[in-house]
Amino acid sequence: MKLLNKNILGLLSIIFFLSSYDALSQEAQKGDLNVSISYFINNNKIPYLLAKVKTKVDGKFKPVNAIPLNLFLDKDSAGTLIAKVVTNEKGEATAIIPASLKNQWSSSIKHTFLASFDGNKNYESAKADLTVGKAKILIDTTSDRKITATVFEMKDTSWTPVKGVELKIAVRRLDADLSVNETASFTTDSTGQATADFKRDSIPGDEKGNIILVAKIEDNDQYGNLLVEQTVPWGSKFIPVNNFDRRTLFATRDKTPIWLLFMAYSIVITVWGILISLVISIFKIKKIGEEIQA
């Protein structure tokens, strides 16, 4: 019996030790983060970076909130800091290239962006980098509704047309961009140009019929994400139907429907007219009585 007790005690000790070891080891294990950077420039103006942070949970990538990142231009030093950012609930953070780095930005036709996370109690430190060359798109339209997008890259000190760049030419809509014709994407020729015919004639524009054309390069390994817009009066005029300011049953008091005003006032005036005439009758009765008394 004593031997049995000893064995059970020993077994329990081993189970306890193993379970506590496992618990400790789980506590010490930190998650790995996947950091990525994307480069954007819209309408050839101020470039900005979009950093994304993900982690793998049950075999699937999920965004990670509240991760502080340091973004640098070309090298990891205090003088080249673009911004310190923190990811949102989508695991994303954005930062524009600040004016303080203008000289460094102008000094080269290619730049490398660095993103670093120093690590915390939950995640290991992580880094990412992205190298892009300076590029731009110009968009032009003709009266016969042809759209020409030209892609240039910076070579030495001048903008040079680039051949073989895939881009999209589309119309900006509310949720997404709609291709201007049945071709989904275009490739630039030796002059750096891609031309598309506009075939969305009946597409609704704003009140003047204006629509916004876009030419964009997406996730290009050399140039990142570039986008340029141009407004053209090629859409159909949109006449908004707004009941907000009309005379309706659900409008404000100064917008009461005329028929309701007419009905209500007619009834009120008729009934109260009768009542006032009855009050006048009281005074007539009173007058008769006073005349007799006199």
Next chain:
Amino acid sequence: MENLNSTANEKIIQDLLPQKFGKSGKIWTGILVAFCLVGLFAYYRQLRYGLVVTSMRDYVSWGIYISNFVFFVAISLVGSLITAVFRLADVHWSTPLTRIAEIIAVAAIIFASLIIIVDMGSPERFYNLFIHGRLQSPIIWDVIVITTYFFISILLLYFPLLPDIQILIKYKEKSSKRLQKFYSFIGSFWKGTPAQFKLSEKAINILCITIIPVAFSIHTVTSWLFATTYRPGWDSTNFGAYFISGAFLVGAGGVVVAMYVFRKAYHLEKYITADHFEKMGRIVVLLALLYLYFNVNEYLVPAFKMKKSEEAHLNGLFTGEFAPLFWFAISVGMLIPIIILLFKKGRRPLPVFIAGIMVVVGAWFKRYLIVTPTLLHPFLPMTNVPDSYRHYFPSWEEWAIALGSLAGAMLVITILSRIFPIIPIQETITERHETAE
């Protein structure tokens, strides 16, 4: 012959002049005043601490105040039924009942207006109705129509009173100096000339014609406060007619109760006879059957379809938490009075009085059942509300204010019956003469 007539007239006048309160009258008035004072104290607490002293929350925002309001509006319709409809139909037996009906109508409409202000919480909010009110809103229609009905009811009480005021002034010894001053102020100019009678008769006829559509409007509009709101139990095109039929029933029930009480208190057996109870009993049973018919429509048809969104509301009424009250209101407010009044023996004064009380009590709870259970079952349930919000039982302040308002209405009826003859004297004399001829 003339001497005989003057003796008979004198007898009628002596019988029908307002009488001072006896011991029981004083006790009755004291009880009503006590209820009113408790109600006023509860209202003071509501003004001081806000509507939080009530049990009304996000779900039930209309509780017994609005039930009470609908009840008062309903009972006020009796003025148009007894006075206007019967007068236009040339029904003479109802003459002794007209003043009772008019007084009930005035008292009820006064307290309908007051209770709606109580429901607003702070009374100054009433002012907002005028500066921000929209003519598209049924609430504004209700304000307009209640004001109009109140004014018509006052006129309908006042015009037939003028000949009686002349009699009251003549019999100075029967009333105090203060009352005499009041009588002189409101009607000393009445000399009973043919020209005055002609003007008065014309005015009463116009009032009787005008009050019927206004009375229908007041209760139809009150029903639209509910029916224009998309909610289970209220989303009905039948609500106007349903409310009006219910209003006529409770009004007629109120009149038979008042008839019995005044008959006993002022010994008016010669004027309010068993025949009046017989006839009013028939009217009440007809109206109860009509209201029952509308109730069958209002509940049976939705229950037959049993839409998912209305299921909880209907089951709550038929078999759920409101079932005892629902079946009480249906049986006490309609079925039992119908059974009593269908039989000739049931149309004697006492059974009619009992049936009348049942109708009035049943009608009050019926209004509660129309207002509150619906609010507990909205189409879109609210989220993150405390569990207590999903149930409603009025706080003591609400009970005190509601009972105080009911006592207040009865106090107004009591005071008016002390000041004015409860049976029109001049009309009774005229009719007795016409019958004798």
